[in-house]
Amino acid sequence: MKRELTCIGCPLGCALTVETDDGGEIHVTGYTCARGKDYAIKEVTCPTRIVTSTVPVEGGVISRVSVKTEHDIPKDKIFDVMNEIRRTSVSAPVRIGDTVIADCAGTGTAVIATKNVESL
Secondary structure, three states, X not given: OEEEEXXXXXXXXXXXXXXXXXXXXXXXXXXXXXXXXXXXXXXXXXXXXXXXXXXEEEOEOOOEEEEEEOOOEXXXXXXXXXXXXXXXXXXXXXXXXXXXXXXXXXXXXXXXXXXXXXXX
């Protein structure tokens, strides 16, 4: 199996080629730093993502607060995480780093606020 990827490990954005041989060994070419190779292997074996979104704020000077998963989550859990985020709201005040959801969708990862929102 052969996959072409663009590395997101650093600003260079290297064009990576990942090939898996018949024995399951993974070969990566095109990277210029170790992060590129690590990213490529992780992307083909166990892809993960940070999820960002917003949730409604009750009693705040703005109506929504930006949030993100505290750690990357398995890519196949993104829709479950988003469904839980959609059902969530918070009350002002909100501070950067506040936990909005402690264990989102059973991932073991919290969803945290990424903006301060003052009360009305």
